[in-house]
Every structure is written in C-alpha cells, then in structure tokens.
Amino acid sequence: MTTPELQQASPYTTLDLEGVRTVIASLPPLAARLGGTPAEWRVWEVSDGNLNMVFVAEGPEGGVCLKQALPHVRVDPSWKMPLDRTFFEAAYLRAVFPHVPDLTTECLHFDPEQFILIVPSLSGHTVMRTAMMAGHYHPAVAAQVGDFVARSTFATSLLAEPFERIMDRRICFARNQTLTRITVDLVLTDPYHDHPRNHWADPQLTPIVAALRTSPAVQARIDSLRLRFLCTPQALLHGDLHTGSIMTTGTDTRIIDGEFATYGPIGFDAGLFVGNLILSLFATSDRAGQALHLDMIQTFWTSFKKRFLALWQEREWAEDRSTLYYATTDKSTQNFEKSLFIQNIFQDMAGFCAAEIIRRSIGYAHVADFSVLTDQPTRTTRQKAALLFAKDCLEQKKPLKPLADFLELLYLHMSAL
Numbered sequence: 001m002t003t004p005e006l007q008q009a010s011p012y013t014t015l016d017l018e019g020v021r022t023v024i025a026s027l028p029p030l031a032a033r034l035g036g037t038p039a040e041w042r043v044w045e046v047s048d049g050n051l052n053m054v055f056v057a058e059g060p061e062g063g064v065c066l067k068q069a070l071p072h073v074r075v076d077p078s079w080k081m082p083l084d085r086t087f088f089e090a091a092y093l094r095a096v097f098p099h100v101p102d103l104t105t106e107c108l109h110f111d112p113e114q115f116i117l118i119v120p121s122l123s124g125h126t127v128m129r130t131a132m133m134a135g136h137y138h139p140a141v142a143a144q145v146g147d148f149v150a151r152s153t154f155a156t157s158l159l160a161e162p163f164e165r166i167m168d169r170r171i172c173f174a175r176n177q178t179l180t181r182i183t184v185d186l187v188l189t190d191p192y193h194d195h196p197r198n199h200w201a202d203p204q205l206t207p208i209v210a211a212l213r214t215s216p217a218v219q220a221r222i223d224s225l226r227l228r229f230l231c232t233p234q235a236l237l238h239g240d241l242h243t244g245s246i247m248t249t250g251t252d253t254r255i256i257d258g259e260f261a262t263y264g265p266i267g268f269d270a271g272l273f274v275g276n277l278i279l280s281l282f283a284t285s286d287r288a289g290q291a292l293h294l295d296m297i298q299t300f301w302t303s304f305k306k307r308f309l310a311l312w313q314e315r316e317w318a319e320d321r322s323t324l325y326y327a328t329t330d331k332s333t334q335n336f337e338k339s340l341f342i343q344n345i346f347q348d349m350a351g352f353c354a355a356e357i358i359r360r361s362i363g364y365a366h367v368a369d370f371s372v373l374t375d376q377p378t379r380t381t382r383q384k385a386a387l388l389f390a391k392d393c394l395e396q397k398k399p400l401k402p403l404a405d406f407l408e409l410l411y412l413h414m415s416a417l
C-alpha cells in the first residue's frame with residue numbers, strides 16, 4: 001500500500017447521517033451486507049474518541065461501522081490536522097488482520113479521497129473501559145489482548161519476515177508522522193514540562209507533578225523511552241492500545257482504532273495496555289475487583305510471552321534457515337537470546353506503562369476511570385497512588401525483572417488505597 005494520493009478527484013466533505021447512508025448505498029457489497037433498502041437502514045453516530053467521526057449503519061441483514069477523519073481534532077476544532085490517519089488505520093488493518101482475524105476487524109472499504117474507513121460493526125460489543133468502569137472485569141480479555149500483541153507484532157517483525165518486506169512496511173508507516181508527533185508530544189514529552197495542554201483539577205497532585213519534573217531519574221528514563229519509541233522499529237505497533245481501543249462481549253474481543261500505527265518497540269503496545277489496567281485498578285474500590293485487575297496484568301503478560309515464544313519456535317522449523325535472523329541451532333544460546341529479547345520487551349513495557357499512567361492523569365486526554373469515584377478525597381488518594389507508582393517505576397535504578405518485581409512495586413503502592 002502506498003501513501004495517500006494528494007490530488008483528489010472529488011473534494012473532501014464531512015459526512016452527516018444521510019451522507020453515510022448514500023456512501024454505503026453506493027457500495028454494492030456493503031449494501032448487500034446490510035440487506036433491505038437504504039431507506040430501511042438505521043444510521044447513527046457513535047463518535048467516542050478524540051479524533052474522528054464514527055457512525056454505525058444497520059440493516060435487516062447486518063451492519064457496518066464507518067469512520068471518517070476530520071480536518072481537525074474532533075474534540076478541539078481549533079487543533080487542525082491532516083486527514084491521512086484513516087489511511088494508516090486501513091493499512092494497519094490490512095497488515096495485521098491476516099494474523100489476528102479473530103481479534104480485530106477487517107477493512108471492508110477505504111476511500112482515499114474522503115478518508116473513510118468501513119469495517120464490520122461491533123454492536124454487540126462494549127468498550128473495555130466502559131465495561132470495567134461498570135465492574136465487569138474479564139481476565140479472558142487480558143489473555144486475548146496478550147495474544148493479539150504477540151501475533152500482530154511477531155508477524156510484522158524481522159523474526160517472521162525478510163527484511164525487504166519489513167523495510168517496505170516501515171517506509172509506509174514512517175509517513176504516519178502527525179499521529180506519531182501526538183504520541184511523542186502528549187505521551188513522552190509534555191507532562192514533564194509546563195505545557196498548556198497539561199491539566200489536572202486537583203491541586204493535591206501538583207507536588208507530585210513538580211517532583212516528576214525535577215527528578216533527574218525520571219527525566220533520564222523518559223528521554224530514553226522517547227528514543228526507544230523512535231529508534232527501535234521492532235514491529236508494527238497498534239500505537240494507542242488503551243482500554244478504549246478494545247471492544248468485547250466478555251468472550252469475543254476486538255482491537256480497534258489502529259490509526260496511530262507505526263514501527264516501534266513491542267513493549268509500547270504492551271505498556272499502554274498495562275498502564276490502562278493499572279489506572280483502572282487504582283480507580284477500583286473493592287478488593288475483589290483489584291485482585292481481578294492483578295490477575296489480568298499477569299494473564300496479559302503470560303499470554304503475550306507464551307504466544308510470542310511459540311511463534312518464534314515455529315519459525316525455527318523453517319526449511320530455509322538462511323531466512324532466520326536468529327539462526328543459531330545451539331539451544332542454550334537460543335534460549336539466552338530469546339530470554340534477553342523478552343526481558344527487553346518487559347523493560348519497555350514497564351517504562352511505557354508508567355508514561356501512560358502519567359499522561360492520562362496530568363497531560364492531555366485523561367481517562368474516565370476515576371470518574372466513578374464520587375468522593376473527592378478518595379479520588380485524590382487513588383490518583384496520587386497511581387502517579388507515585390508510575391514515578392517509582394521510572395526511577396528504578398535496576399531493571400525490574402519480569403513480573404515479580406513489577407508486581408511487588410504495584411502492591412507497595414496499592415497499600416496507600
């Protein structure tokens with residue numbers, strides 16, 4: 001897939017509900033998917049994220065979800081933005097869908113002039129964050145997300161494909177610079193400086209923000225994470241894997257919204273997901289709910305690691321060993337290299353998880369999780385605990401060893417709840 005064509009035959013227009021109906025009616029395979037006549041279809045808007053317009057259209061036979069980029073950030077029209085993000089989301093789906101058909105949606109149609117992406121609708125599914133805020137925690141979902149991260153990243157890494165294919169894909173996604181800039185600024189830079197986009201309502205968080213900004217260890221770690229994000233193209237990342245980018249029925253889970261896709265360190269996707277689980281954990285009052293969150297973090301990591309290593313093992317049975325980049329047949333060298341590779345992903349995961357907790361608490365685009373806590377002192381205590389956990393994570397002198405040390409640090413900060 002090449003980058004979007006800039007000369008357009010028909011000028012871009014933002015769709016309304018009738019425009020959505022007209023677009024779908026003009027695409028016979030999609031119209032057939034809905035069934036009936038266009039007049040019978042129900043079309044409604046479900047825009048929920050910060051950037052785009054999203055609609056669902058349903059007919060007697062089925063439904064589709066239509067997403068269109070706006071020339072600005074949806075929640076802030078003064079923040080102008082090019083339209084090409086749906087191109088990258090379509091390209092991401094086309095790259096990963098063959099490897100995770102049970103865990104994401106298929107790109108049914110992409111219009112490079114109107115920047116419209118159409119996928120099957122998920123009307124029986126709920127956004128994972130919404131489900132968790134209502135107290136529905138499903139450890140099985142964490143296992144599925146672990147599986148998704150393992151399969152989507154392994155398949156698009158040098159462990160699975162010749163470098164020529166990886167390089168071609170890197171060239172394509174290297175153009176996703178508007179959204180990569182958002183990540184570099186909003187996740188990995190702004191919270192550590194004074195910036196008008198940062199905000200927090202509770203003045204009791206201010207001393208922690210000051211401590212984050214004056215801690216040399218935090219600054220150094222964030223600098224190194226920013227470099228890793230930009231200079232470690234291990235695999236094609238989803239790029240925005242928070243719990244609002246996951247829809248689930250509790251049994252069937254789909255990862256959506258891959259518009260931030262870019263090549264980067266695998267631990268970035270893992271870290272954003274775990275960071276959002278931890279934000280939800282700190283916003284959860286009952287002990288049983290907290291225990292389920294801990295279970296989800298462990299389940300996610302175990303599932304990711306198991307699947308990633310299994311895929312790696314399968315690849316070693318390739319007949320042409322010259323296509324392998326870790327080609328040694330010596331088992332102990334192999335195991336050593338693999339364990340180092342996985343440990344590095346874990347280190348990245350811990351760092352990006354901390355950065356995600358911080359940006360979702362004091363930067364731009366906070367999470368809604370804490371809004372379930374109506375008692376202000378309780379909310380303050382919990383937000384402070386989450387931020388202090390993240391700060392501690394970034395300040396660790398020795399790398400946190402996979403899981404046990406990370407969880408110990410988490411337990412330590414949970415004792416403030």
Ligand code: SR1
Pocket residue numbers: 049050051073182183186240364365
């Ligand atoms: C201006 S975009 C703000 C945030 O929304 C998206 O979901 C990403 O998380 C981004 O950082």
Ligand code: MG
Pocket residue numbers: 049050240245257
């Ligand atoms: Mg999104």
